[in-house]
Amino acid sequence: MKWLVRLGVVALLLVAAYWFEVLDGGVPSTSTYKTDIAGWRQLVAGDSGQLPTEVRIEFIGRDTMPFIAVQGGGENKDFARTRASFQLDGAAGSVVIDTAFNKEIAAKAQRVPFAFDEAAYARMISVMGVASVVAVTHEHMDHIGGVMSFPLPERLAERLVFTKQQFEGFASASKQQIPPAYAAMPHLDLTAPTRIAPGVVMIPAPGHTPGSALFYVRMADGHELLFIGDVAWAISNIRTPAMRPRFVEQFFMSGEDRAAVGDEVRALHDLSAADPALVIIPAHDEAYLRQLIAQGLLKEHFQIDGP
DSSP, X not given: OHHHHHHXXXXXXXXXXXXXXXXOOOOOSSOOSOOOHHHHHHHTTTOTTTOEEEEEEEEEEEEEEEGGGTSTTOOSSEEEEEEEEEEEEETTOOEEEOOOOOXXXXXXXXXXXXXXXXXXXXXXXXXXXXXXEEEXXXXXXXXXXXXXXXXXXXXXXXXXXXXXXXXXXXXXXXOSOOOHHHHHSOOBOOSSOEEEETTEEEEEOTTSSTTOEEEEEEOTTSOEEEEEETSOSSHHHHHTTOOOOHHHHHHHOTTOOHHHHHHHHHXXXXXXXXXXXXXEEESSBHHHHHHHHHTXXXXXXXXXXXX
């Protein structure tokens, strides 16, 4: 009988471990992370004549991963994971948010089989060359790769918003060489929401990485958007709400602060419930991003306005 008891104990431990590592995506019932949308609105209240008029997207890379690795307790189905870049276009020029990565990095970073759109990457690089502002949600290579691979970093540095937290996080965690122009440029110490362009507020959200940030955008037509980078990979993470499972953080994303991310997911869920017209945009959810295109909120392919 003792072996049956031991077997039962082992089975219970395995079930508990599976729940803890794979199924549990729970977030706290309340959050200490502040989402002050009234404050963000106030920061761009004087920008009425210069607000962005359209949001464009480039799908640069793509692979698939199991949804159970995206959301704790999620279904065992494929999740189409895109590497996208966004262009806010308007009278004040273009703002580029996130810059994906080049083909060489894509081949190393993406799951096989993967897709890489060289034409989309080329359009993004061209727009980065004439944009008023270029910024990233965080310092992982699938978001900052286009910055690091830009052919003229000294020219981009004049318009790049590179925060102190992103620079330090990238320098400590990446084996990539930082171009001297980016090391020498002023780094924004992002400790509070900061207007970086007409209609655009950059908001500190450390957790996924030390330099993670959100971008609140007020559009000329009244729409409001919130780019959340990798706080969550799928919109369902926010709607449920539920986080990534622990095994993904432990084995594939060293350095993520799970408690901080859980706070942010809860805060974004509550913000969305309180302000359902706010369009929350996670960086990697291709199916959802294509829904936004179908609704007319995003347009595919960047527009090159000129030098």
